Each structure stands twice: as C-alpha cells, then as structure tokens.
Amino acid sequence: xxxxxxxxxxxLLLRTLxxxxxxxxxxxxxxxxRAGYIRRLASGVYTFxxxxxxxxxxxxxxVREEMDGVGAQELLLAxxxxxxxxxxxxxxxxxxxxxxxxxxxxxxxxxxxxxxxxVTATIATEVDSWRDLPLAVYQVQTKFRDEARPxxxxxxxxxxxxxxxxxxxxxxxxxxxxxxxMYDAYRRIFARLGLAVTPVEAASGPIGGDVSHxxxxxxEIGEDHFARCSSPDCxxxxxxEAAPQLAEGGDCPRCGAVVExxxxxxxxxxxxxxxxxxxxxxxxxxNDEGGQELPYWMGCYGMGLSRxxxxxxxxHHDEAGLCWPESVAPYQVHLLALGAGRSPAVAxxxxxxxxxxxxxxxxxLFDDRDASVGVKFADADLLGLPTQVVVGxxxxxxxxxxxxARATGAKTELPLDQVAAAAKAGPPR
Amino acid sequence: xxxxxxxxxxxLLLRTLxxxxxxxxxxxxxxxxRAGYIRRLASGVYTFxxxxxxxxxxxxxxVREEMDGVGAQELLLAxxxxxxxxxxxxxxxxxxxxxxxxxxxxxxxxxxxxxxxxVTATIATEVDSWRDLPLAVYQVQTKFRDEARPxxxxxxxxxxxxxxxxxxxxxxxxxxxxxxxMYDAYRRIFARLGLAVTPVEAASGPIGGDVSHxxxxxxEIGEDHFARCSSPDCxxxxxxEAAPQLAEGGDCPRCGAVVExxxxxxxxxxxxxxxxxxxxxxxxxxNDEGGQELPYWMGCYGMGLSRxxxxxxxxHHDEAGLCWPESVAPYQVHLLALGAGRSPAVAxxxxxxxxxxxxxxxxxLFDDRDASVGVKFADADLLGLPTQVVVGxxxxxxxxxxxxARATGAKTELPLDQVAAAAKAGPPR
Numbered sequence: 001x002x003x004x005x006x007x008x009x010x011x012l013l014l015r016t017l018x019x020x021x022x023x024x025x026x027x028x029x030x031x032x033x034r035a036g037y038i039r040r041l042a043s044g045v046y047t048f049x050x051x052x053x054x055x056x057x058x059x060x061x062x063v064r065e066e067m068d069g070v071g072a073q074e075l076l077l078a079x080x081x082x083x084x085x086x087x088x089x090x091x092x093x094x095x096x097x098x099x100x101x102x103x104x105x106x107x108x109x110x111x112x113x114x115x116x117x118x119v120t121a122t123i124a125t126e127v128d129s130w131r132d133l134p135l136a137v138y139q140v141q142t143k144f145r146d147e148a149r150p151x152x153x154x155x156x157x158x159x160x161x162x163x164x165x166x167x168x169x170x171x172x173x174x175x176x177x178x179x180x181x182m183y184d185a186y187r188r189i190f191a192r193l194g195l196a197v198t199p200v201e202a203a204s205g206p207i208g209g210d211v212s213h214x215x216x217x218x219x220e221i222g223e224d225h226f227a228r229c230s231s232p233d234c235x236x237x238x239x240x241e242a243a244p245q246l247a248e249g250g251d252c253p254r255c256g257a258v259v260e261x262x263x264x265x266x267x268x269x270x271x272x273x274x275x276x277x278x279x280x281x282x283x284x285x286x287n288d289e290g291g292q293e294l295p296y297w298m299g300c301y302g303m304g305l306s307r308x309x310x311x312x313x314x315x316h317h318d319e320a321g322l323c324w325p326e327s328v329a330p331y332q333v334h335l336l337a338l339g340a341g342r343s344p345a346v347a348x349x350x351x352x353x354x355x356x357x358x359x360x361x362x363x364x365l366f367d368d369r370d371a372s373v374g375v376k377f378a379d380a381d382l383l384g385l386p387t388q389v390v391v392g393x394x395x396x397x398x399x400x401x402x403x404x405a406r407a408t409g410a411k412t413e414l415p416l417d418q419v420a421a422a423a424k425a426g427p428p429r
Numbered sequence: 430x431x432x433x434x435x436x437x438x439x440x441l442l443l444r445t446l447x448x449x450x451x452x453x454x455x456x457x458x459x460x461x462x463r464a465g466y467i468r469r470l471a472s473g474v475y476t477f478x479x480x481x482x483x484x485x486x487x488x489x490x491x492v493r494e495e496m497d498g499v500g501a502q503e504l505l506l507a508x509x510x511x512x513x514x515x516x517x518x519x520x521x522x523x524x525x526x527x528x529x530x531x532x533x534x535x536x537x538x539x540x541x542x543x544x545x546x547x548v549t550a551t552i553a554t555e556v557d558s559w560r561d562l563p564l565a566v567y568q569v570q571t572k573f574r575d576e577a578r579p580x581x582x583x584x585x586x587x588x589x590x591x592x593x594x595x596x597x598x599x600x601x602x603x604x605x606x607x608x609x610x611m612y613d614a615y616r617r618i619f620a621r622l623g624l625a626v627t628p629v630e631a632a633s634g635p636i637g638g639d640v641s642h643x644x645x646x647x648x649e650i651g652e653d654h655f656a657r658c659s660s661p662d663c664x665x666x667x668x669x670e671a672a673p674q675l676a677e678g679g680d681c682p683r684c685g686a687v688v689e690x691x692x693x694x695x696x697x698x699x700x701x702x703x704x705x706x707x708x709x710x711x712x713x714x715x716n717d718e719g720g721q722e723l724p725y726w727m728g729c730y731g732m733g734l735s736r737x738x739x740x741x742x743x744x745h746h747d748e749a750g751l752c753w754p755e756s757v758a759p760y761q762v763h764l765l766a767l768g769a770g771r772s773p774a775v776a777x778x779x780x781x782x783x784x785x786x787x788x789x790x791x792x793x794l795f796d797d798r799d800a801s802v803g804v805k806f807a808d809a810d811l812l813g814l815p816t817q818v819v820v821g822x823x824x825x826x827x828x829x830x831x832x833x834a835r836a837t838g839a840k841t842e843l844p845l846d847q848v849a850a851a852a853k854a855g856p857p858r
Contacts, residue, residue: 013502013564015555039551041507043535047551048505050566056505073442076477076485078470079508079571080588102540104529104575106472106587111531111540122468122476126444135442137479142508142571146533158535159509 006358007331009367009379013050016379026221028313029153031322035382037309044150044158051383052309054330056161059308060140062192062327063163066185072136072165077115077122079142083108085117088280098145111144116277116300119166123296124283130170133286133296134178138165140305152221154310155265165301170288172274175297179211179272182301186215186268189303193312194325197267200226203241211272214239216264217311224264231257267311273298316407322384323407326426331365333357333423334385334406336376338392340368349416350391353401356420357389364423381406387427389419403428435787436760438796438808442479445808455650457742458582460751464811466738473579473587480812481738483759485590488737489569491621491756492592495614501565501594506544506551508571512537514546517709527574540573545706545729548595552725553712559599562715562725563607567594569734581650583739584694594730599717601703604726608640608701611730615644615697618732622741623754626696629655632670640701643668645693646740653693660686696740702727745836751813752836755855760794762786762852763814763835765805767821769797778845779820782830785849786818793852810835816856818848832857 020030021040032038037052048056064074080102086092092099092110100111112118119137127135143162150156167178183199190197195217202214216226216237228237229252236254240261248261278284278295285293309328316323326332335357337350350366357364365385367376373392380388390402400413405427412428422428449459450469461467466481477485493503509531515521521528521539529540541547548566556564572591579585596607612628619626624646631643645655645666657666658681665683669690677690707713707724714722738757745752755761764786766779779795786793794814796805802821809817819831829842834856841857851857 010560011500013504013552013555013566036555039554041547041551042509042511042538045507045509045535047507047547049555050502050504053503053505071440073479074482075442075479076482078474078476078588080471080474080573082471100531100533102529102531104587105577106474106575106579109471118470118476122470123442125468126442126465126478131439137442144509146535148534150535158533159507 005331005361005363006354007365009365009369012365016382024153026152026155026314027317028155028310031317031382031384032153032310032313035322035384038154042158044147044156046154046157046159046306048306051330055309055312055324055328056305058328058330059193059305059312060161060163063189063303063305064140066189066192067136067138067163067165070136070181070185072138074139075137076139076141077112077118079112079144080104080109081112081118083110085121086110089117089277090280091117098147100144100146113143113145114300114302115139115141115164116166116273116298117281120277120281120284120296120298123166123168124278124281124285127168127296128283128286130286130288133168133170134174135168136165136178136182138163138301152310154306155221157306160304161306163303163305167299167301169297169299170286170294172297175272175274175299179270179299182270182299183213186270186301186303190215190267192327193308194316194327195267195311196315198226198228198237198262198264200228200237200239202239202269210274213270214266215268215270216262217267217315218262219265219311219314220263221314222263222265224266225261226264227259227261229255229257230260231255265311265314267308268301268303270301271299273300317384320378321382324384324386326386329384329386331363331385332426333362333364333387333389334380334383335364335366335389336380336391337366337368338373338376338390341370343393343396345396346391346393349396349401353389353391353416353419357423360420360424362420362424387423389423405429434760434790434792435783436794438794438798441794445811453582455581455584455743456746457584457739460746460811461582461739461742464751464813467583471587473576473585475583475586475588475735477735480759484738484741484753484757485734487757487759488622488734488741489592492618492732492734493569495618495621496567496592496594499565499610499614501567503568504566505568505570506541506547508541508573509533509538510541510547512539514550515539518546518706519709520546527576529573529575542572542574543731544568544570544593545595545702545727546710549706549710549713549725549727552595552597553707553710553714556597556725557712557715559715559717562597562599563603564597565594565607565611567592567730581739583735584650586735589733590735592732592734596728596730598726598728599715599723601726604701604703604728608699608728611699611728612642615699615730615732619644619696621756622737623745623756624696624740625744627655627657627666627691627693629657629666629668631668631698639703642699643695644697644699645691646696646744647691648694648740648743649692650743651692651694653695654690655693656688656690658684658686659689660684694740694743696737697730697732699730700728702729746813749807750811753813753815755815758813758815760792760814761855762791762793762816762818763809763812764793764795764818765809765820766795766797767802767805767819770799772822772825774825775820775822778825778830782818782820782845782848786852789849789853791849791853816852818852834858
C-alpha cells in the first residue's frame with residue numbers, strides 16, 4: 001500500500017488526551033484513546049483515527065504477506081448472509097446469542113460474525129475436482145458480534161475487523177497438512193507482530209470440528225487461562241477447556257513437572273473442521289481420482305486484526321505511553337523540533353532532516369507544532385513511534401541531533417548529516 | 430499493497446462460465462460473473478472472488494493515491510451507528526427507505542449507508558480551532574442500502590464498498606477551495622480508471638447543501654440522464670434534476686446551440702454541504718482568529734468502489750469479454766502455453782517466461798492448465814488482461830512468441846529473449 005510516508009503534526013488529525021475515558025479498564029484501551037488512535041462511537045463500536053488506521057493497515061499487511069506466503073488466495077465475502085444458510089448449519093441456534101439479525105427488503109439476513117457457511121456454499125459452486133485441491137482462501141473483512149458486554153476497547157467489540165482463512169482438502173491427512181501450514185504461518189505472524197504466543201490445544205466449541213488451537217498471549221488482563229508446564233524445557237500447554245482435569249499445581253502429563261495456570265488473551269484460533277460444514281451444504285464435494293464424490297475436508301483460521309492492535313499495545317507500552325514494534329508502527333520516526341519558533345537554525349535543521357527522511361522513504365511524523373518541549377516529549381512518548389529524533393538548539397551548537405529508542409530509552413547523538421541514515425536503520429541500541 | 434504478482438491458473442480459484450446468470454441484464458454483470466470475478470450471494474449482495482478483489486483493490490489504490498495527493502487523511506468509521514445520530518440529522522425520516530435498522534444488545538443502530546452524521550460528530554470532538562482547518566478525511570468502507578430493486582450486478586447493491594471523503598473549512602470560500610481540490614482529484618481518478626466522465630451540476634437531494642456535482646459516464650445502461658450542449662466547443666452540461674426546464678432539442682443556456690439528453694451512470698457525487706450538518710451537531714464548531722465560535726463549512730464526496738468495478742467493465746469490454754485498462758487489471762500479462770502437454774519445448778519456454786516476468790515484477794497470470802488452445806484463448810479474452818503472451822510450438826520453431834493487446838487486437842511477434850521486457854512495457858500498439 002502506498003502510504004504517504006511523511007506527515008506534519010501541524011496537519012495531522014490528532015488530539016492527544018491527558019485523561020483516559022472512564023470506561024477504560026486496561027492500558028491498551030487507555031493509551032489508544034489518549035494517544036488519539038481510536039475513539040468510541042458506541043459501546044463496542046470504535047472509530048480508527050489516522051494513526052490507529054495506519055497500525056491496523058500495517059498489521060493487515062503482515063497478515064496478508066504470510067497468508068499469501070502459504071498460497072492462500074484473498075477473496076471478499078459479504079457481511080449480509082441469507083439466514084437460511086445459517087439455519088442449514090444449525091448456528092442460528094448455537095450462536096444465537098451473538099447473531100445480529102437484519103430484516104431487509106430482500107428478506108432475512110444475519111450480519112455475519114464468521115463465514116464458515118458462506119465460504120462453504122461459495123466454494124461448493126466453484127470447485128468439484130480433486131485437481132483443484134488443496135485450496136486455501138482468506139479475507140480481511142468487518143464482522144459483527146452482539147456481545148453482551150463489550151469491554152477493553154478494541155479487545156471485545158460489536159464491530160470488528162478479522163482475517164479469516166479457510167482450507168479445503170481431499171482427506172483428513174491433507175487437511176492436517178494444510179492446517180500445519182496455517183499453524184506455522186500464524187506463528188510467523190505473531191513473531192513479526194512482536195507477540196509471544198503459546199499455541200494451546202483447545203475446545204472447538206460452536207465452530208465445530210475435532211482439532212483446534214488457541215494462540216494465547218500471557219497477559220494480566222486476559223479473560224482466559226491456559227495450563228502450561230512450569231519446566232521451560234517441556235513446552236506442554238493446553239487450554240483449561242481442553243484439559244479440565246488439570247488444576248494448578250498438578251502434574252504435567254508430558255514430563256510430570258508442576259502445572260501452572262496462566263492468564264492470557266486469545267490472539268488467534270484455528271480449527272480442523274473435517275466435514276462438519278461440507279456435509280451440510282449441497283455440492284460442497286469433490287470427485288476424487290476414482291470419480292467418487294466426497295465432501296471437502298475443511299479448516300478455518302481466525303485472527304482479529306482490530307483486536308490485534310489492542311493486544312500489541314497491551315504488550316508494548318510503559319507508563320508514558322505506547323511503544324510500537326517497528327513492524328506495525330504508524331511511522332518509524334518521530335522527528336521533534338524543539339523551540340523551532342525561537343530558533344530559525346532549529347527550524348531549518350529539522351525541516352532539512354524531514355525532507356531527507358521523507359526523500360529516503362523512511363516514514364516520519366514531524367512535530368512541527370508551536371508547542372512546548374514538555375508537550376512534544378510527552379506526546380512523542382504517548383504516541384510510541386520506535387525512533388525519536390530530537391533537534392534542539394543546544395545540540396545544534398555542536399552540530400548534532402539526538403536519536404532515542406522509544407522502547408528501551410537507548411540514546412545516541414549523531415552529526416546532523418548521519419541522522420537520516422541512522423534513523424532509517426532503526427532505533428539506537 | 431504487496432500482492433503476489435504471479436499466479437498459475439492451475440492454482441487460481443477460478444471457474445469461468447459459458448452462460449451468464451438469468452438475472453444479468455447488462456454486459457458488466459454478465460461478464461464479471463462469467464469470468465469468475467464475482468458471484469451473487471443474495472439479491473444485491475456479492476462475493477468478490479480473487480480476480481475481482483484484485484480489480485477492486487487496484488481501483489482502491491488509485492483512489493487512495495489521489496485522496497492522499499490532496500492531503501486527505503484516511504480514517505475508518507464504523508458501520509453500526511447509534512440511531513440517535515440519525516434522528517438528530519433528520520435522516521431517519523428522509524432516508525428511511527434505504528436505512529437498515531439493527532436492534533442489538535447495545536441499543537438501536539443504523540447500518541450506515543453514508544457517514545455525514547458520524548464524521549461530523551467525530552470531528553466535533555477532535556477539532557476546535559481555525560488552526561486545524563482546512564481538514565480533509567476519507568475512508569474506504571462497506572456501506573449498506575436497503576435498495577428496493579438491486580440490479581445490474583455491482584451497479585446497484587445492498588452491500589457496497591465506497592470511498593467517502595469529507596472536508597471541513599472555516600468559511601464558504603474556503604469550502605469552495607477544498608471542493609475544487611476534490612473535484613480535480615475526482616477528474617484525475619476517473620481519467621486514471623479509464624472513464625470519460627462529464628461532471629454535471631446536480632440537485633443535492635436528501636444529502637443537503639447547495640452546490641453539487643454528479644460525475645456521469647455516458648452509457649446505454651444508465652438509469653439517469655443528463656443534458657449537454659450539442660456543440661463540442663461549449664461543454665455545458667447539467668443534470669435533469671438541476672435544470673428541469675430543459676427539454677431535448679431546447680437551447681443551451683450558455684451558447685444557444687441545441688441541447689441533447691444523454692443516458693448515463695453516476696460514477697461519483699460531490700456536495701458542498703455548508704453548515705447543514707455542523708449546525709445540528711454539538712461542538713461541530715471552531716474558534717476563529719477572533720475567538721468567535723462558528724460551525725464548520727463542510728463538503729462530502731462519494732464514490733462507489735465496488736460499483737466502479739462494474740462501470741469500468743461496462744466501458745471496457747467487447748463481445749468476447751472484458752478489456753481492463755492497465756491501471757486496474759488484476760494482472761498485466763496473461764501468459765498462455767499452448768499444447769505444453771504435448772511439447773516439452775513449449776512448457777520449458779513458457780515456464781522460463783513466467784519466471785522472467787515474475788522476477789521482473791511484472792504481474793502475470795500463467796495459463797499452465799492442461800486445456801485446449803480454444804479454451805485458453807476464450808478464457809484469456811473473457812478475463813481481459815491487457816497483454817496476452819502466447820507461446821506455441823510453431824512460433825517456438827522460429828524462436829518467437831506472440832504478444833497481443835487484448836483491447837485493440839494489435840499483435841507482434843518477438844524473439845523469446847525480448848518478450849518479458851516488451852510485456853512489462855505494456856500491450857503492443
């Protein structure tokens with residue numbers, strides 16, 4: 001995506017807030033609102049302001065690259081689903097609590113929280129030979145869930161942006177291979193997004209199927225728990241639902257060490273569906289090499305992208321504000337001109353660096369506002385861009401500017417003519 | 430956006446159809462379905478299959494570049510709007526016929542067909558000084574309209590993807606300047622999309638405001654008409670609604686020549702809203718330089734992106750299929766290996782060209798299927814990629830492959846080692 005890679009704060013639609021909203025219980029919610037990334041429109045319904053949308057887009061691009069990398073093809077399914085598709089799967093009943101129903105001139109619709117029915121019905125009319133399988137598709141799309149209690153900002157919302165992928169295979173074994181490809185892609189995605197995830201075997205719940213993994217990020221604000229072996233060499237982990245007999249302090253089923261319970265947020269969920277859906281939809285079949293008509297073996301793979309913005313913020317912040325990983329930061333460099341109004345030399349040097357950074361394709365947000373040093377530093381820490389470049393009168397007298405890594409606080413001073421190249425290379429260590 | 434730039438048809442989710450659906454009345458609808466770009470899920474609700482989504486994404490990128498180019502900032506507003514915002518503007522009544530209402534646990538919502546209310550309420554809390562104006566924002570977002578009679582495939586749907594932009598200014602004069610910037614951006618967008626548009630002064634209708642333009646594409650399938658002067662030097666044009674006294678054959682108000690009526694489809698609509706919305710929403714004001722609190726002067730600018738895919742297809746096709754402009758084609762090159770199953774030399778040469786094109790960053794769809802020459806040519810013409818590269822046994826004996834421009838039929842033969850560079854440069858003339 002061709003983003004404008006340089007922006008002046010004097011033009012940016014951004015108002016940072018001193019106070020967090022009263023309903024913000026967790027850091028990601030507080031900071032994303034205070035830093036002007038998101039705004040609440042209604043309970044569980046949010047606006048992405050420009051900086052927030054840039055993070056969402058960058059998260060999305062990472063996910064797209066990894067989906068494309070395993071050969072998944074992007075398509076776009078609708079949000080309005082004819083209700084009869086959901087009646088066919090039985091989920092008008094099993095997911096009734098989160099389904100939003102819509103009565104339109106064209107009939108009765110469900111405002112979709114997920115797309116197993118529609119993708120199965122869609123592929124059923126397109127694919128009917130073993131030659132066309134395996135097939136993997138995905139979409140980036142807005143979903144709707146009638147949550148009883150939206151909370152934690154972007155973590156649990158009524159309207160959300162998800163990446164959902166679906167695989168179609170000729171056999172249980174082939175489904176397993178597709179599943180492993182997606183599982184590995186998920187691990188790469190979370191690594192690139194700066195999230196330490198533990199995949200745990202999970203219960204499938206109303207989605208259906210036999211094998212399922214939740215990708216859990218250990219977090220104090222988690223609404224879920226998972227069990228893991230306390231021995232770092234073992235690596236065993238499972239969801240509480242999948243291993244309900246396990247209590248904290250019990251024995252690890254793999255190595256016998258003590259089991260501990262970890263509070264966590266779910267960052268993704270994958271399912272081997274088998275023929276749960278294909279058996280219910282006419283034509284969701286393929287002819288095998290012998291000409292026999294068999295149902296597809298399916299998998300589905302969900303990841304909340306708007307939710308991921310909050311999960312990343314939750315894992316990457318400190319008391320002063322956000323600390324975005326370079327992979328998702330809205331801009332890489334925050335260029336601060338201190339006292340430019342009083343010092344033409346500062347203004348000139350900062351403008352020069354801005355042009356140099358932008359010209360080199362380094363994405364940069366330039367604090368060219370007529371604001372105090374304190375306000376500029378506080379906003380830079382709150383916004384959390386990875387590298388801060390500070391141009392001030394004192395440094396300029398020595399011909400230098402300061403680079404600071406937002407996440408670690410590491411600082412370095414460099415001659416002006418080396419600043420742009422160093423900032424492009426990343427935060428100082 | 431980092432698309433995978435090379436794809437094999439043997440892997441592509443694509444089924445071309447011999448017959449158009451029974452409800453397809455117009456060429457764009459027939460061809461987009463037959464060529465496997467879109468599928469109907471319900472009346473007025475469509476799926477974008479991979480090729481269709483690529484066109485939609487490319488249209489979107491052109492629009493984003495031009496919006497960014499005039500300094501508009503992208504944000505993302507929600508689809509679920511609290512109904513009280515719409516009651517405040519009065520449009521629960523004036524747009525009642527297309528509004529889809531949603532009852533959720535959080536209250537009553539409107540599934541938004543447009544965003545004047547929400548963007549006004551959003552900006553009201555972010556901007557309160559003349560220093561922050563002018564401001565232009567836009568979004569790419571899915572909208573819902575409860576059309577009584579969806580028709581013409583993507584041209585009139587219940588669920589649609591739009592680009593909508595909004596400008597905020599300190600005065601009527603400044604609003605006019607922002608409006609002209611957007612108007613010019615619209616002209617550039619349509620030119621890049623290969624659409625000949627006539628901007629006509631139009632009635633504002635339920636959107637409100639005083640000055641409005643519709644961007645009309647003359648088309649036999651148009652559901653609207655506009656009036657234009659028959660003199661090519663004059664250039665006068667107006668919508669029928671804006672100039673109802675004008676009958677076909679009347680006198681042009683500018684030059685006196687004969688007026689003609691032209692059937693057309695609307696490709697975009699822009700409005701000077703004035704203070705229509707800002708006067709109704711608390712805080713939708715700024716303090717001017719003298720400290721006086723005044724309502725924003727607003728403009729809004731709509732363009733249906735999913736609709737645009739159909740408009741472009743309608744303008745760029747022939748009897749054999751689609752003929753995409755290079756600016757929006759899902760891939761630039763369609764590489765056909767003829768009889769590769771019988772000729773290892775053809776297979777080898779085509780594979781080599783595929784690798785060469787992909788390596789050079791030329792987006793290419795490779796027909797590597799085991800299919801007849803007739804099927805491959807027919808599908809290539811139906812899909813409508815700008816440049817066809819044909820590798821066959823006869824040409825190979827002379828060391829050449831054929832390049833063909835899909836739109837014009839212009840052909841050229843080139844030595845194999847010159848094909849990739851020529852194809853990258855565009856269709857032959």
